[in-house]
Amino acid sequence: MISQEQLSAIKGAKVLMVGAGGIGCELLKTLALSGFQDIHVIDMDTIEVSNLNRQFLFRQSHVGQSKAKVARDAVLRFRPNISITPYHANVKESHFNVNFFKEFDVVLNGLDNLDARRHVNRLCLAADVPLVESGTTGFLGQVTVHLMGKTECYECQPKPAPKTYPVCTITSTPSKFVHCIVWAKDLLFAKLFGDKNQENDLNVRSSDAANSSEHSEDAFECRQDEDIEQYGRRIYDHVFGHNIEVALSNEETWKNRNKPKPIYSNDVLPKKLTNENGNMEKGCATDDVSAMSSLGLKNPQDVWSLAENSRVFLEALRLFFLKREKEIGNLSFDKDDQLAVEFVTAAANIRASSFEIPLHSLFEAKGIAGNIVHAVATTNAIIAGLIVIEAIKVLKKDSNDYRMTYCLEHPSKKMLLMPVEPYEPNKSCYVCSQTPLLLEVNTHRSKLWDFVEKIVKAKLGMNFPLIMQGASILYEVGEDLEEDMVAIYAANLQKTLSELPSQVTSGTVLTIEDLQQEFSCNINIKHREEFDEEKEPDGMLLSGWVEAPVDKDNSKAVGNGESTSNALPAEEILEGEKDVEIQEISVGTENATGRKRKLFEVSKGTTPDHSGLSDERKNHNQIEKLDVDDEDDELIISDDWESLTKKKRL
Amino acid sequence: MDGEELTEQETALYDRQIRVWGADAQRRLSKSHILVYGMKGTVAEFCKNIVLAGVGSVTLVDDRVVAEEALSANFLILPDKNQYQGKTLAEVCCDSLKEFNHMVHVSVEKGDISTFGVEFFEKFDTVVISCCSLAKKKLINQKCRKLSKRVAFYTVDCRGSCGEIFVDLQDYKYSKKKLEETIECQLEYPSFEEAISVPWRALPRRVSKLYFAMRVIELFEDVEDRNPGETSIADLPGILKLRKELCETNSLSESQVPDALLERLLIGTREFPPVCAIIGGILGQEVIKAISGKGDPLKNFFFFDAMDGKGLIEDISEPNTGSQAALINDDM
Numbered sequence A: 001m002i003s004q005e006q007l008s009a010i011k012g013a014k015v016l017m018v019g020a021g022g023i024g025c026e027l028l029k030t031l032a033l034s035g036f037q038d039i040h041v042i043d044m045d046t047i048e049v050s051n052l053n054r055q056f057l058f059r060q061s062h063v064g065q066s067k068a069k070v071a072r073d074a075v076l077r078f079r080p081n082i083s084i085t086p087y088h089a090n091v092k093e094s095h096f097n098v099n100f101f102k103e104f105d106v107v108l109n110g111l112d113n114l115d116a117r118r119h120v121n122r123l124c125l126a127a128d129v130p131l132v133e134s135g136t137t138g139f140l141g142q143v144t145v146h147l148m149g150k151t152e153c154y155e156c157q158p159k160p161a162p163k164t165y166p167v168c169t170i171t172s173t174p175s176k177f178v179h180c181i182v183w184a185k186d187l188l189f190a191k192l193f194g195d196k197n198q199e200n201d202l203n204v205r206s207s208d209a210a211n212s213s214e215h216s217e218d219a220f221e222c223r224q225d226e227d228i229e230q231y232g233r234r235i236y237d238h239v240f241g242h243n244i245e246v247a248l249s250n251e252e253t254w255k256n257r258n259k260p261k262p263i264y265s266n267d268v269l270p271k272k273l274t275n276e277n278g279n280m281e282k283g284c285a286t287d288d289v290s291a292m293s294s295l296g297l298k299n300p301q302d303v304w305s306l307a308e309n310s311r312v313f314l315e316a317l318r319l320f321f322l323k324r325e326k327e328i329g330n331l332s333f334d335k336d337d338q339l340a341v342e343f344v345t346a347a348a349n350i351r352a353s354s355f356e357i358p359l360h361s362l363f364e365a366k367g368i369a370g371n372i373v374h375a376v377a378t379t380n381a382i383i384a385g386l387i388v389i390e391a392i393k394v395l396k397k398d399s400n401d402y403r404m405t406y407c408l409e410h411p412s413k414k415m416l417l418m419p420v421e422p423y424e425p426n427k428s429c430y431v432c433s434q435t436p437l438l439l440e441v442n443t444h445r446s447k448l449w450d451f452v453e454k455i456v457k458a459k460l461g462m463n464f465p466l467i468m469q470g471a472s473i474l475y476e477v478g479e480d481l482e483e484d485m486v487a488i489y490a491a492n493l494q495k496t497l498s499e500l501p502s503q504v505t506s507g508t509v510l511t512i513e514d515l516q517q518e519f520s521c522n523i524n525i526k527h528r529e530e531f532d533e534e535k536e537p538d539g540m541l542l543s544g545w546v547e548a549p550v551d552k553d554n555s556k557a558v559g560n561g562e563s564t565s566n567a568l569p570a571e572e573i574l575e576g577e578k579d580v581e582i583q584e585i586s587v588g589t590e591n592a593t594g595r596k597r598k599l600f601e602v603s604k605g606t607t608p609d610h611s612g613l614s615d616e617r618k619n620h621n622q623i624e625k626l627d628v629d630d631e632d633d634e635l636i637i638s639d640d641w642e643s644l645t646k647k648k649r650l
Numbered sequence B: 001m002d003g004e005e006l007t008e009q010e011t012a013l014y015d016r017q018i019r020v021w022g023a024d025a026q027r028r029l030s031k032s033h034i035l036v037y038g039m040k041g042t043v044a045e046f047c048k049n050i051v052l053a054g055v056g057s058v059t060l061v062d063d064r065v066v067a068e069e070a071l072s073a074n075f076l077i078l079p080d081k082n083q084y085q086g087k088t089l090a091e092v093c094c095d096s097l098k099e100f101n102h103m104v105h106v107s108v109e110k111g112d113i114s115t116f117g118v119e120f121f122e123k124f125d126t127v128v129i130s131c132c133s134l135a136k137k138k139l140i141n142q143k144c145r146k147l148s149k150r151v152a153f154y155t156v157d158c159r160g161s162c163g164e165i166f167v168d169l170q171d172y173k174y175s176k177k178k179l180e181e182t183i184e185c186q187l188e189y190p191s192f193e194e195a196i197s198v199p200w201r202a203l204p205r206r207v208s209k210l211y212f213a214m215r216v217i218e219l220f221e222d223v224e225d226r227n228p229g230e231t232s233i234a235d236l237p238g239i240l241k242l243r244k245e246l247c248e249t250n251s252l253s254e255s256q257v258p259d260a261l262l263e264r265l266l267i268g269t270r271e272f273p274p275v276c277a278i279i280g281g282i283l284g285q286e287v288i289k290a291i292s293g294k295g296d297p298l299k300n301f302f303f304f305d306a307m308d309g310k311g312l313i314e315d316i317s318e319p320n321t322g323s324q325a326a327l328i329n330d331d332m
């Protein structure tokens, strides 16, 4: 139970919670019950129906309202005398700066994306406030404690990059359903309903350039002389028939692959669709428009036939033009947009038919396309309990007792909840140890814009960067810049690195700062002439802090949550509501940086005994012999980690 | 698949969890009936979890009136005298739980659970009890076992920073996926009485010390005729005496039931909310697993101690009652 000492630490503490979602609801409840008196909660989200199965502070009537505010009101009902301050805002906003973070004794994260986590990590480091970080996906979860100088920071372990696919796999040679989804969502949907000025690779890689350009020129525009059905059929025949024929003409591609089969609408559907869509003219609200309901398809878990998919395709397209014409040209895919999900499901399935890839239900397709997370209430409740236990240790300054805890689906060494000693800070971490990074780049070809977008924002996670070479500023983002400076920076963005006023070439050291995060790092530039278009699509290679490989089947890291936009997670990667990282699964074995984790064992009552585990690096599948405590027998465990990384499927 | 399809409303509400355990499991959950006795903080957490998960019905039994102490770890009770005065714990909790999910039928059954006949338990698939004496645990477990249908039985208790779950699924068959195959598994569980009768020296050497400590206190409350949880640090001498006797009978070193651990359990009579959340979460997960037939259920004790942070499964059964999941047949 709680000691007096613990109780006074709890009562006097000012706590910041970031996130009031799955973990956040449970956490706010458990903090309040545990006696915390001053809790601040930041969450930019509003409540959705699919939250209600686990975010128990919310009801149907709250849908659309601020999570932070509703969560506060709900908890005050059973703990009316405590103070909860809600912020319906993005934690990246500039007023949540280092001074704001300094007000708190501990920060507790219940976030759903990598970006925000990295941002909070940097602010906690800059403000020197301890951070308890957490994540769950399905039955798996983890809690870690980050305290500057004592334990690793959130970014000490490189995070996996979101999965991307080679362009030609998507445009020409799909082999998995996810490739068809990416094609349907990022290419076809974007081409038909999105911004027309965006680059789009829908018609690429044809050996017969003349033929293809002739067809693609205006193929996607609706012509004067055709009705919606004719238009839909023409699009259908173009992308599922003609484009496949064009691809087939490139014999080289199909030497070692199964040839796809072109599909034309007349092969699948009657020449003229009878108007069976009687119930759709009932003037339903725009957001209820659904091809499924107008075609009488009810169960989203059913896998439709090719003919059904073709009908859904044409009907969804028709409804977009009929009911949502104003939005066309500005649409981007949204997993909560029923009609968009229907269109993408149907298009992906028709393409899958061509390539003899198994078809999927709308429910499954929506999960893949929307990068939907797997989430249950129980795991979130357990993780929230563990967060509070660590938070209390932090407040009592028991830094030797900090643990990172894994919540497992299958027991390992009889444990479902497995505490592990935290790592020490990684000396080569560019975030908490300020180790310089190395960037290989073609300084004559890459523009400053490429560097800012692909490296500074995407890789380093900065929001308000300032880029300097020596004392001269090359680029800066800020709210109160002089107009002439803004113009200079805009001009710089369009220059290649070697053309910049203070030339950036091999051997140059760039300093990048984020003023809000109060974080800076150095990058050594190394010129390189050539880059592999498929493997290094950025045309640059950042190293020194290496991103974890993601394309391995045994990838241990959990992909990004709902925040990743144009990239889908590898099927092998666990999709995380909270992009949990269960990458540190080599418990007891040395990791790449030569540090080791210890299992925390108790021997003889309550005296902790830290037993070192095997120091050699071992394959996870190997059976490990562990010397556990003072009893003379040895414990043989077979690591069950493989199961941990398997994604739960329907 | 058996039974009707999920409604559109259910699919929308349960979307994220269907992605974890499948539509089939969701259907089975929605047809299950759960009996819950003893509305402590841990049980409130458990009830929240299964109501959110979408079980068919939850029946609460607890005729105690709401007292100040009940509020400490139970978020189902609003600290407003006008709200709870004159109501039983079960009634107050029932009102709150209903709010969490309108698709779940939550109700109250009045009376003394010990006097309920065997036929009463027949209505349920799962029985979860808390705050029960040793005798009551044995009795209710026996009643569940007398039925022709298999009723899953669980006990749960939290003391301070520690918690314990006991599971009796009787003869339980389930399937699990291994690589591409589905394997049929079978587990045989001992009853509570059988489990705690296993001689301590027959247990594996590394059994959690919490197991022994909880048995000592449980037995102490029984022989002293105390209500469950009605012990304090003042009882330490009596407890230590009983420990000595039990350890001698079982030829177990007293160091396996450390003084410090017993003291902690005696001081912590009130529940510690983070531990309630953790134990209530694990219990919820186990009940969901057993109903849906998805995943390896734990056999047959679970312990959590916030002091070391470990959540441990212990198999306390006669060594000859198949402690491993037996493979029935390979179903390709």
Ligand SMILES: [Zn+2]
Binding pocket: A152, A153, A154, A155, A156, A157, A425, A426, A429, A430, A431, A432, A433
């Ligand atoms: Zn670091």
